[in-house]
Amino acid sequence: MTHSGTATADSIAFIGGGNMARSLIGGMVSRGADPAGIHVAEPVDALREALARDFGIQVHADAAAAAAAAGTWVFAVKPQVMRSVCKDLADRARATRPLAVSIAAGITAGQLSTWLGGDAAVVRAMPNTPSLLGAGMTGLHANAGVDAAGRERAQALLAAAGETVWIEDEALMDAVTAVSGSGPAYVFLLAEAMEDAARAQGLPADTARTLVQQTLFGAARMLTDSTEAPAELRRRVTSPGGTTQAAIETFEAGGLRALVASAIDAAAVRGRELSAAND
Ligand SMILES: NC(=O)C1=CN([C@@H]2O[C@H](COP(=O)(O)OP(=O)(O)OC[C@H]3O[C@@H](n4cnc5c(N)ncnc54)[C@H](OP(=O)(O)O)[C@@H]3O)[C@@H](O)[C@H]2O)C=CC1
Numbered sequence: 658m659t660h661s662g663t664a665t666a667d668s669i670a671f672i673g674g675g676n677m678a679r680s681l682i683g684g685m686v687s688r689g690a691d692p693a694g695i696h697v698a699e700p701v702d703a704l705r706e707a708l709a710r711d712f713g714i715q716v717h718a719d720a721a722a723a724a725a726a727a728g729t730w731v732f733a734v735k736p737q738v739m740r741s742v743c744k745d746l747a748d749r750a751r752a753t754r755p756l757a758v759s760i761a762a763g764i765t766a767g768q769l770s771t772w773l774g775g776d777a778a779v780v781r782a783m784p785n786t787p788s789l790l791g792a793g794m795t796g797l798h799a800n801a802g803v804d805a806a807g808r809e810r811a812q813a814l815l816a817a818a819g820e821t822v823w824i825e826d827e828a829l830m831d832a833v834t835a836v837s838g839s840g841p842a843y844v845f846l847l848a849e850a851m852e853d854a855a856r857a858q859g860l861p862a863d864t865a866r867t868l869v870q871q872t873l874f875g876a877a878r879m880l881t882d883s884t885e886a887p888a889e890l891r892r893r894v895t896s897p898g899g900t901t902q903a904a905i906e907t908f909e910a911g912g913l914r915a916l917v918a919s920a921i922d923a924a925a926v927r928g929r930e931l932s933a934a935n936d
């Protein structure tokens with residue numbers, strides 16, 4: 658089954674207008690998407706009004722009203738409510754055959770297709786919040802109901818907010834979630850810890866923040882702009898017997914690599930639990 662063309666096929670309806678929808682919409686609009694073709698259903702008045710004010714998009718309190726306006730539905734609600742949100746739209750989905758894109762952690766394409774009435778064209782996507790700046794990273798998986806045009810449409814939607822990669826084996830979407838979906842939070846945690854440590858060394862709070870922000874920004878740019886592996890970039894900072902070596906040895910002795918591996922595993926396991934718990 659493929660999604661059909663309709664008079665509103667080019668419009669996009671976000672079901673849920675929280676943190677991640679806002680990041681995606683902000684990225685899309687700042688990269689030139691037409692706000693008139695973006696609809697959002699969001700029950701929280703303040704969030705809905707802020708989305709309309711900030712991006713000039715069309716907002717609705719009710720999911721059905723947004724869905725009626727678009728040929729692509731982006732489900733951006735919490736995994737815990739996804740089943741009931743989909744079921745409420747199942748009759749319309751069966752009648753209009755939209756392309757359904759879900760960004761929920763854990764929830765599988767099979768679950769979404771079933772909840773939307775069966776045989777739905779579903780793309781399971783995992784973006785991240787840097788999408789707001791057009792610097793997002795999204796993993797995409799399409800079920801068998803999505804045709805080439807549907808894949809192209811989903812990719813174009815997410816590419817407006819950053820980079821995309823197709824994941825053909827859906828089982829790996831929980832790993833994508835654990836690495837790049839949740840990943841910005843790991844960097845923010847590192848930033849918090851570095852700021853705390855900088856203040857503990859006696860640096861003023863604003864100086865600590867500036868030092869950390871610019872260091873993470875510069876290091877991220879070196880990672881993305883350079884063809885060198887992270888280990889080589891690290892080696893170039895680490896003078897033998899110097900200050901960096903003292904810090905790196907402390908990280909290694911504290912088991913940083915194993916800790917990162919188990920944190921990412923915990924996130925992937927949680928993704929699978931979210932699927933099972935909300936079936
Ligand atoms: N935040 C992130 O970095 C990322 C999140 N995701 C995924 O995105 C999804 C949303 O996450 P996030 O944006 O953080 O969550 P939020 O809670 O910020 O946003 C979800 C919004 O949807 C609203 N909502 C609830 N029910 C409905 C409904 N029936 N119709 C329309 N809107 C509804 C919620 O309102 P209320 O609060 O009143 O329930 C809330 O405002 C999750 O599934 C998450 O796994 C994916 C990648 C990254």
Ligand SMILES: O=C(O)[C@@H]1CCC=N1
Binds near residue numbers: 762834838839
């Ligand atoms: O924490 C979460 O469950 C969501 C999915 C990835 C990022 N935030």
